[in-house]
Amino acid sequence: MRRSLITALTAAALAAGIGTVVAISSTNAGSPSAGGAEPSGVASDALPSVYPVPHSMSTRGQAVRLGGRVALVTGTGSDADSVAALKTMLGQDGVRHVDQVTGIDQLRARETAIYVGGPEVVPAAAAALNDLNAGDATALPAEGYVLATGEVAGHPSVVLDGHDGTGTFYPVRTLRLLVERHGDSAEVPGVLVRDWPSMSVRGTIEGFYGAPWSDAQRAAQLQFYGRHKMNTYIYSPKDDPYLRAQWREPHPVGQLAAIKTLVDTAGAIHVAFTYALSPGLSICYSSASDERALVAKLPSLWDVGVRSFSIPFDDISYTDWNCAADQAKFGTGGGAAGAAQSYVLNEVQKDFIDTHPGAQPLQMVPTEYSDVTATPYKAAIKADLSSKVIVGWTGVGVIAPTISTAQAAAAKAVYGHDILLWDNYPVNDYVTNRPLLGPYVGHSSDLGTQLYGITANPMIQPVASRVALFTVADYAWNSGDYNPRRSYRASLTQLAGPSGSARMALAAFADLEHYSEIDPVQAPVLAGKLKQFWSEWESGTGSAARTLDRCLTVIQDIPATLQADMNDPEFVSEAQPWLDAAGHWVAPPGTRCRCSSPSVPATVPPRPATVRRRRRR
Template identity: 40%
Template sequence: MKRSARRLGPPLLAAALLTAPAHAATRPAIFPAPTELTLGTGTVTLGRAVTLVVAPGTDPATVALVERILRTAGVERIDTARRRAPGPDRVRIVLGTSDAAPVRAALAGTTPDTGREGYTLVVAPATKTITLSGHDADGLFHAAQTLRQLVRRTDLPALTIRDHPAMPVRGTIEGFYGKPWTMAERTRHLDFLATVKANTYIYSPKDDPYARDRWREAYPAATLAQLGTLAAAAARNHVDFVYAISPGPTICFSAPADLQALGAKFDALRGIGVHRFYVALDDIEYQKWNCDADRAAFGPSGAAAAGKAQAQLLNAVQAELTRRDPAAPPLIMVPTEYYDAKETPYKAALRQYLDPKVVVQWTGTDVVPPAISIPDAKAATKAFGRKTLLWDNYPVNDYGQTTGRLLLAPYARREAGLSAELTGILSNPMNQEAPSRVAVTGVAAFAWNDKEYDPDRVQAFAARELAGGDVRAADALLTFFDTQHLAPTFGSQPWQEQAPRLRVLLDHVRDTLAGGDAAARRGAIAELARAADELAAAPDTIRAGVADASFAEQARPWLDATALWGRALQQTAAGLAAADGDSAAASRYFTAAQRLAASAAAVRTIPGATRFDGPVKIADGVLDRFVADAPGLIAPPDNAPVE
C-alpha cells in the first residue's frame, strides 16, 4: 500500500536524527569545483602529530606547502618518511606522483586521475591515511591546494577526489594601461594564483618602457634581476611566467636587425629563468608601415599586408624558439584585430600564413564583451584558423566607463562548455591587484571546471579567502562587493547591473511604503535600518578582518565612501521612521542624510592609482537615488507644519 509523504516525513526525519552517527561525514565545498568527488563513511582527525610520507622526486616547494598547511591546521609535529610503513597510531599523509611506489600502495585500488595537471586525493578513515597523488608535479601541487581547503574542518570526511582542469591555460595577463603593479604586488598575485589552481601569468604592463616604447633596449641589470626573482616566485607556485613584448608601434617586420633585437631580449630573459614568450601586436596602427623596407617586402600598406607581415615575423620567432629548445612551449600572440570574430582581410592573411603552433589570443565579441557563447568561440576558431586563448577584459578598469569603479561582480555570462572551444582564459585585472582577486577567482574556477561553475558560490568563496576565514569580514566584503557590482562595457550599457542585493531591499521598502499598511511599513523601515547599519559598519569590519592589508589600502577611497553612504542610509531610515509623527525630526534626519551623501559623492580615487581619476561610485543609481527620493515617500501628518 502506498503511504503518503505527509505521514512518512516527520517520523522518518526524527528517526534519522536519532540514528545518525555523531560524526557523519558531510560533503565539503572545494573551489574550483572538482571534476569528481565521492563521499565515503567516517572522518579523519589530524591531531597534533602526523607522519608525512614523501615519495622520491617530489617537488620540495610542494612538500613545504603541505607542511605549512598542516601547521596552520594545528599540527605541531610532522615526522617525515620515504615509504609508507607501520608506525605510531597517527594520521599518515602520503605525497607524490601517481607512479611512485608509496603512492600506488596508498591508493590501493583507487584509479588515479590521468589528466594533465590532474590529481587524486583520498581520505581513508580505515587506515588513517590521506593520499595526495599528482598525475604530474603540477597536479600534486593542486592536490595540496585542495588539502588546504579541507583541513579548515576539524574532521576531514572520508572521500575520493579525482580532478583535473578543463582548460590548459588559466590565469591573468597584466595587460592594463596606467600604473603597473609593483614587484611586491606581482609576487602576492602569484601566491594568490596558486591558491585557485591557476597556472599562467603574463607580464605585459603597457607602461613598461623596455617592453614597448624602448623594446629594442636591454633591461637595466637591477630590473632584470627583479624579473628573475618574479619568475622564480612563479615557478615556486607552479605558474608559467610568460614575458610579453610589444614592438608593434615601431617595428620593421622585414628587418633582420629587429628580429635579432627580439631574440636578444628573449635571450636575456631566458638567462633569468623565463621560458615562455609572447609578442603583443594590439592597439597599434596597422594601416601604414613603420619602414620603407616593409613596403618593398609586402607591398602597399593595409590590413591584409599587415597580417602577412606579422605572420612572417612571428613564424621566424617561433622557429628560433623551437631551434633553441624543441620542447619549448609555443609562442603566444595577440593580433591587432583581437576584438571580434568577423571575417576580414587581416584575419584571412593571419589564418593563411601564421604557423599553426602559434597561440592566438582573442577578447571575445568586443573589447569588453557582455557575454561569450560557444558559437562565439567557434566563430573565432574559424576566423583565426585555430582554437583561441581568451583574453577576457574583466575586471580591468583602465577605460573611461570604469572611472571611479572597482569591478567586483562575480565572473559571469560565459557559457558552460567553452572549455571545448578555447585553449584557456586569461583575465586582464584591475590596476588594484588585491581587489582584482574577486573576479580572477571566478575566472580560474570557470576555466578549471566550467560545467560546474556557480558565480555566486565562487564569489562567496573569494570573500572568505580575502577574509582569511573571518565570517564577519566575509559578510562585510559581500556587502561591499554589492556596491561595486556594475560591470561596464565600451558602450553605454553595462553587462552586469549595479547593487542587485541592495536594489531588492530598497525596492521592497518603496513598495511597502506605497502599500500604506502601517505595520508592514514599520517592518520594512526596521529592515532598512538594519541594512544601513551593516553598510556603515562594513568598511571597518573589512579593514580589521582582511587577511591581506593591501586589499583595504587599494580599496581605501571606496571603503571611506561606503562608510559615509552607510551613515546617510542610517539617517534616511531614521527620517522615514520619524515621519509618521515628528516631521521636524524627520526633516533633520533627511537633511543630515543629504549632507553625508554629498560628502560621500565627493570622495575621489587615489591620484595616479588608476588610469582615470575621479569620484568613486558606490551603488550609484540605486543608493543615491533612494536617499534623494526618501523625503517624498512618506507625507507628514495632517497637523504637522509643511516645511
C-alpha cells in the first residue's frame, strides 16, 4: 500500500503542476483562491440561485403558481423576443395555454398574469407595480430591469419591467432560473428583483489563431451568451481569409448567408453581432482605392443585419509600409502609423458609419494594444482618430494577470478614447497543449467606471470555454458582488448537469487544468489535499490517506465518469485527450491506489519535489 500510494502521490504532484478547477485563494474580485463571506445578491435559502448574480433580489409574499393557463399582458411596444422566449419557457414548464391580452379586464378568473414590459409599453403595469410596492425600471441603467411577483387585482402576477427592450428580455432569463417545478406544475417564488449591468458591453471576441469555430458551434455559443446576459459577440476569427489576407474580396454567397443566420440568431437573444475586418496586412493607407475597397466591403454585411463594425490593426508591423506612397504621405515610425490608421478609420466613420443611421459606434484595435505607456503611436491615435471610435486594449500585457481601475483610467487617458477591454482569457492558442479551466480573476470591482466594456477571447474549444466565460459574464454583470469561487462552482455545476458523479469528476478535472497566466495557482484543491496528507503523515495520523485515496480515485475515473454522465457530450469530445491523460496521471497502467490501512510506516517516504510546468508561447 505504501509504495503504490507514493507512486500515486508522485503522479498527483505532477498533475498539480499542470493545472485545475475549484479555486480556493484570492484577494479580490480578481482572485479565485480568496473566499470570504458569500456576497449579497445571491439567492437565499428560500430562492433558487440566479447567475449572473442580481444586484438586488429578496423574498416577498407568496409564490405565483403558473398552472395550465397563463396570460401575457402586452402592449404594442412589448419586446417581441421577450414574448417569444416567455411562450417557449412556459411550454417547457407545463403551461398548456398561453393567452396574450392587452389589459387585465381580458383575464379569466384567477388566471396568472405576466406583464411583459413596464408602464411605458403596458399601461396596466403601472397599477401592477404599485400594488406590488415595486418601483419601475425608469431610473435603472440601460438594460436594467425589475421583476416583481404577487397578487394584483385578484390575479397571481409577475411583472417584467425593463428599462428598454433588452432590459425586458433579461428578466425572462432570470424568471427561467427562478421557476421551480413540482411534479406537473410549476411556480415562481415570491420575489422582488432590481437588477442592472455593471458593464454596458459584455461579451466575447472570437479572435484566436487556429481553426475557426464552425457556424453550428458559433450558434450554440450565442445561445450561451444570451442565457448569461452577455450582449456582444465580435466575429474576428484570425484564420478566416476574408477578414484578413483577402479582406478586399467579398464573402462567398454561402458564407454571407451563414453570417446572416448568425446575426439573426444573435438578434433574437439581444446579442449584438460585431463584424471585424482586419486590413492591416496589406492595406495602403494613402490609397483612395483601398479606402473605397474597405468601405465597399461593409454594405453586404449591413444588408444581412450587421449594425456593429470593428477595424482591428492588431498583430501587424507598422515599421514597414505596404506601399511607398504611405511613407511619402505619413513619414516613418509609430507616430506615422498611428496617423495613417486614424486617417483610414476616419474615412470609414465618415463614409459609412455616419451615413447609416442605427450603426453602433465604430471599434478599432490599435497595433500598440497592451500597455499604458505614452508613445508617438498612441499620441497620434489620441490626437487624430475620431472621438466617436472605441479603442480596444488588452490591459498591461498581452495576457494581463490583473487589470485595475487605475490602469483602465490610464489607458483611457493615453489613447484619448473610450476603452473596450479585449481580455485574452481563457484563450489558449498560445498553449494549445491544454485547456484553461480556471475562473475569471484579477480585476478590480469597479472597472465599469472606466471601461466601455469587456470582451473575453475564448479558447479554440468552445464548450470548454464556457467554464471561464460563465464567470466572465457573472463579473461583467455585477462586478461589485463578484465572487470567483462561488461563480466557479456554479459554472461547473451547470456544465456538468444533474449527475453528482459528473459534477465531482468535472471539478476534479478542472482543478487539474486550473493554472493560467492570470492565476498561477496549480491544482489548488489537489495541492491542498496533498499538503494535508503530508502534514498528517508526518505527525503520525492517517485519516488523510483515506481522504486522499478517494480524491485520487475520482481523478483516475474522470474519463469514464464524464463519458457516461456528463451533461454535454461536446465538452467530452473537445477535452478527450486531456480527460484520458488525467486518468493516467494518478494510476499508471496496472496500478491502482488503495489505502486500506491508516497505519503510518516507520520510514516516511520523501516528499515529492514540486514540479513546475514549463510555459509555452
